[in-house]
Amino acid sequence: MKKIYTRPKSLKTAAFHYCPGCGHSVVHRLTTEVIDEMDLQERAIGIPPPGCSVFAYNYFDVDMAESAHGRGAAVATGLKRAFPEGIVFTYQGDGDLAAIGTAETIHAANRGENITAIFINNAVYGMTGGQMAPTTIADQKTTTTPYGRDVKIEGYPLRISEMLALTRGAVYIERVAVNSPANIRKAKKAIHKAFQVQLDKLGFALVEVLSPCPTNWKMTPLESWQWVDNIMAKEFPLGVIKDVTEK
Amino acid sequence: MKGYIEIDRERCKGCEICIFFCPNKDIALSDELNAGGYLPAHFKNSDCSGCGVCALVCPEVAIEVYRG
Amino acid sequence: MAKVLMDGNSAIGEAAIRAGVRCYFGYPITPQNELTEYMAANLSRREDCSFVQAESEVSAINMVYGASLAGVRAMTSSSSPGISLKQEGISYLAACELPAVIVNMSRGGPGLGSIAAAQSDYFQATRGGGHGDYRTIVLAPASVQELADLTQKAFDLADKYRTPVIILGDGMLGQMKEPVEFRRERPAVIPVRSDALRGAKGRPSRIVKTFTSNPATLEEINWSLFRRYQVIKQKETMSETFMVDDARLIVVAFGSAARIARGAVKSARESGLKVGLFRPVTLWPFPEEEIKRLAKKTRHFLVFEMNMGQMLDDVKLALEGKGEIEFYGRTGGVIPTPSEVFRVISRYYYQSGLKKAK
Numbered sequence: 001m002k003k004i005y006t007r008p009k010s011l012k013t014a015a016f017h018y019c020p021g022c023g024h025s026v027v028h029r030l031t032t033e034v035i036d037e038m039d040l041q042e043r044a045i046g047i048p049p050p051g052c053s054v055f056a057y058n059y060f061d062v063d064m065a066e067s068a069h070g071r072g073a074a075v076a077t078g079l080k081r082a083f084p085e086g087i088v089f090t091y092q093g094d095g096d097l098a099a100i101g102t103a104e105t106i107h108a109a110n111r112g113e114n115i116t117a118i119f120i121n122n123a124v125y126g127m128t129g130g131q132m133a134p135t136t137i138a139d140q141k142t143t144t145t146p147y148g149r150d151v152k153i154e155g156y157p158l159r160i161s162e163m164l165a166l167t168r169g170a171v172y173i174e175r176v177a178v179n180s181p182a183n184i185r186k187a188k189k190a191i192h193k194a195f196q197v198q199l200d201k202l203g204f205a206l207v208e209v210l211s212p213c214p215t216n217w218k219m220t221p222l223e224s225w226q227w228v229d230n231i232m233a234k235e236f237p238l239g240v241i242k243d244v245t246e247k
Numbered sequence: 248m249k250g251y252i253e254i255d256r257e258r259c260k261g262c263e264i265c266i267f268f269c270p271n272k273d274i275a276l277s278d279e280l281n282a283g284g285y286l287p288a289h290f291k292n293s294d295c296s297g298c299g300v301c302a303l304v305c306p307e308v309a310i311e312v313y314r315g
Numbered sequence: 316m317a318k319v320l321m322d323g324n325s326a327i328g329e330a331a332i333r334a335g336v337r338c339y340f341g342y343p344i345t346p347q348n349e350l351t352e353y354m355a356a357n358l359s360r361r362e363d364c365s366f367v368q369a370e371s372e373v374s375a376i377n378m379v380y381g382a383s384l385a386g387v388r389a390m391t392s393s394s395s396p397g398i399s400l401k402q403e404g405i406s407y408l409a410a411c412e413l414p415a416v417i418v419n420m421s422r423g424g425p426g427l428g429s430i431a432a433a434q435s436d437y438f439q440a441t442r443g444g445g446h447g448d449y450r451t452i453v454l455a456p457a458s459v460q461e462l463a464d465l466t467q468k469a470f471d472l473a474d475k476y477r478t479p480v481i482i483l484g485d486g487m488l489g490q491m492k493e494p495v496e497f498r499r500e501r502p503a504v505i506p507v508r509s510d511a512l513r514g515a516k517g518r519p520s521r522i523v524k525t526f527t528s529n530p531a532t533l534e535e536i537n538w539s540l541f542r543r544y545q546v547i548k549q550k551e552t553m554s555e556t557f558m559v560d561d562a563r564l565i566v567v568a569f570g571s572a573a574r575i576a577r578g579a580v581k582s583a584r585e586s587g588l589k590v591g592l593f594r595p596v597t598l599w600p601f602p603e604e605e606i607k608r609l610a611k612k613t614r615h616f617l618v619f620e621m622n623m624g625q626m627l628d629d630v631k632l633a634l635e636g637k638g639e640i641e642f643y644g645r646t647g648g649v650i651p652t653p654s655e656v657f658r659v660i661s662r663y664y665y666q667s668g669l670k671k672a673k
Contacts (some may be wrong), residue, residue: 001251001315005302016307020260020285025306042516045384050526057522063512065384065523068407071377074369078381081365082338082389083513104377107370181268181300214262221262 008032010041010061017055021221023122023211024052026178028059030188031091031118035062038195043087045079047072049096052126056091070101073108076115087198089116094133095125098160105164112169112203116194119161119206122213123232130216134158137235142216157235161208165242171203173241177210179228183238193245202245210236250297251313252290258309259287265301265310274301318494323459323484326495327418328353330466331390333497335505336416338365338389340378344397345430346486347420351392363505372397376404376417383413384523386511388470392418394486395428395436398444405479406445409540410525414473414508416466417451418482420489423648431648432487432571437625440483441599448537450544452480452551453598455569459493465596467499474508476547483598485621487571487650547600554602555594556609558584562591563669564615566660567606567630569595571650576619578653579660588664598626603633610637617641617663619656621649639667 007013011032018024035044046064048056049072057064067075072090080088090097097105097119108115124142125131131144135157139148149157164170172194176187190207197205210232212224219227254265254274259281265288266274277289288309297314321329328350331339339354351368359366365382369375375391382389393401398419408415421436423429440453452472454465462484469480507513512521527533557577559565568576573594583590593609595602610616616638618627627642634640643659645651664670 001297001313003311004297004314005299005310005312007308007311011308015258018306020262020306021264022306025308026304029306029308043514045512045514047381054526057524061515061520063515063521065411065512066407066526067380068377068403071373071380071404074374074377075381075384077367078338078340078378078383078389079385079512080381081367081378082382082385082387083511086385086512086514103370104374107374111367181303184303221264222267225264 008036010035012059012061014058016059018052019215021212021214021224023120023178023209023213026184027118027120027187027209027211028056030178030184030191032060034188034192034195038192040087040195043085045086045088047075047088047090049092051093051096053091053093053120054127070096070099071104072096073101073104073113073117077108077113080113080115084114087195089118089195091118092120093126094121094123094135098134098158102160105160106167109164109170109204109206110167112171114198114201114203116198117204117206118191118194119208120211121208121236122211124213124216126213126216134160135236137231159236161206161241164206169204170206170242171244172197172205175208175210175236175238175241177228177233177238179210179212179225197245208236210238249314250295251292252295252301253311254288254290255309256287257281257283258307259285260307261285261287262306263288264304264306268300268304270298270300271296318496320492321459321495322349322490322492323462324349324420324489325353326459326463327392327466327482328357329497330463331416331470332357333499333501334467334470335388335502336390336470337363337387337505338379338382340367340369340375340389340391342369342372342375342393342397344394346422346432346489347392347394347418349489350418372400373404376401379415380404380408380413383408383415384512386508386513388474388505390416390418392420394420394422395424398436398439402445405451406443406447406449408479409449409451410447411523412477413479414477415479416469416473416482417479418484420484420486422486423646429648430486432485432650433621433646433648434485434570434572435622435625435646436483437598437620437622440481441601441629449540450599451478452476452547453483454480455483455596455598456488457570457573457594459488459491459495462488463495463497472551476543478543483570485571551597552600552602553596554605555596557592557594559591559593559609559612561589563589563613564617564660564664565591565593565609565613566617566619567593567626568619569598569626572619572621575651575653575656579656582653582657583660583664586661588661590660590664595626601629601633606630606633610634614638615667615669617643617660619643622646
């Protein structure tokens with residue numbers, strides 16, 4: 001028999017500190033598979049956020065630098081401008097990219113910065129214990145919306161990817177999920193394409209990943225993977241949001 | 248049988264996702280705790296096709312798949 | 316090279332280009348826009364260089380962080396409220412041992428304040444400014460020539476000690492025009508720092524961070540930074556004296572205030588008062604040893620600043636109770652004249668009985 005699946009080379013062997021069923025673990029694996037397949041391990045430079053994935057550098061075997069909360073797009077801009085040969089990617093959560101980092105994200109996209117943004121949307125602030133995120137669903141209970149998100153007070157879930165698609169510098173934006181074999185395969189293709197856009201120097205590329213957070217959603221891993229389909233994907237539809245790369 | 252998998256029982260966190268998605272129901276939860284305090288997944292080795300879906304979904308990269 | 320007439324802000328820009336800066340990230344704010352515009356005109360089209368007018372001062376400092384990660388000389392500039400916005404980013408630069416140059420052409424505060432020159436960012440600049448225990452080197456030029464010279468020095472110090480360096484000017488220095496000579500040419504080849512993050516080719520992957528879940532590790536990082544600060548204190552302190560040898564009263568002032576004080580001291584000397592001027596050039600590290608030496612000649616010091624008394628604290632700390640320290644300050648963007656300061660010197664001199672002293 002032939003071994004048909006093994007750990008990606010650019011994924012370090014340390015055991016993940018993420019919770020059972022967490023989407024980060026899957027996305028780390030997919031991203032390092034893509035880095036291997038595209039032979040980018042020696043060129044990639046990653047900017048993880050504060051958040052559960054602050055320790056991403058313990059897993060990605062590429063150059064990595066921590067960023068202040070929300071500033072990943074600005075750090076990546078400076079890095080890519082100073083060293084255009086690098087393949088610069090940010091790995092950001094929903095608060096990081098769409099709350100505190102909204103300005104940096106929109107303007108990096110608007111300028112068409114040639115970077116790849118991997119945006120992990122789990123509808124909650126994970127590391128800090130489960131507070132509301134911009135992408136928290138209406139009526140969803142979090143630690144700062146204990147009675148459920150009231151859209152009249154807290155606003156509606158923010159569809160940042162659709163907003164970013166309006167900037168002319170963003171050339172490829174797709175929303176995927178990592179909660180089923182079919183979705184995971186599509187997610188990997190999207191991540192692959194987002195790096196290809198950078199290699200082809202076409203502009204700003206972003207993949208939004210709907211990611212299960214069993215602990216803060218107070219569900220079992222399996223229940224959380226199903227909640228992504230049943231609830232999250234209804235608010236945040238999966239699919240290509242923008243793709244002008246063929247022009 | 249066309250396939251075979253190896254589950255690293257110490258990496259496994261017992262999320263049961265592989266169990267749910269295995270088309271041949273060839274994985275079950277073990278009844279012995281691992282060092283992390285989880286009940287890890289256990290390969291029953293009765294009807295594996297080597298499809299690789301378990302490794303595709305496994306968050307912990309705890310599964311290696313053989314086919315042939 | 317011949318002298319050119321240039322405003323201070325533009326002189327910083329020209330000096331930075333000659334120092335080999337590759338990236339400038341900034342945001343408009345009065346009174347430093349001439350610098351941002353100079354870089355837009357003169358850096359943006361250079362090969363291997365980048366100018367970005369960022370969406371905010373917060374974004375700009377984080378772009379500097381990114382460019383510094385890539386091993387190139389990078390800078391940003393702003394004025395007081397914008398520098399407040401940069402504090403988080405400066406803390407990160409200091410923590411991650413990344414060189415950068417930050418220019419503050421300060422203005423009246425607090426709040427939106429005024430657009431005229433003031434010196435009320437001394438504490439912000441010299442006490443770290445952002446969160447955590449760290450310091451940045453702070454250089455305080457007092458002329459357009461010194462703005463140019465200290466800009467070059469700022470980049471050299473930043474790279475040498477892998478730390479952010481602040482150039483603390485003010486709106487008057489930034490917008491006035493004086494003759495300036497640029498003594499260095501831009502290097503033809505600009506090396507990249509050896510610790511740059513440029514992809515793990517031929518070496519293990521690198522991580523730049525300070526976050527740790529182990530407090531003891533962070534404590535050691537803090538100690539390591541402070542050991543470096545000790546070296547900087549020993550080697551890089553700069554100050555200047557003017558007519559202090561037989562002075563009975565020494566005025567202490569920095570930046571534009573020192574220019575004004577110098578005129579006042581000259582007037583005082585012409586009136587027969589034995590007055591001198593001590594001008595710190597590095598505000599951090601503060602020239603404590605030099606002031607202690609001056610305190611052996613005389614006990615009387617008059618601290619003059621364009622704020623409510625900030626360098627005053629450092630003078631008091633340095634003198635450790637050995638001195639009579641008086642303070643005179645104007646703030647909010649008010650710029651006093653040398654004759655006003657001379658009247659203050661004169662009044663203090665007579666009231667302290669210094670005219671009659673041996």
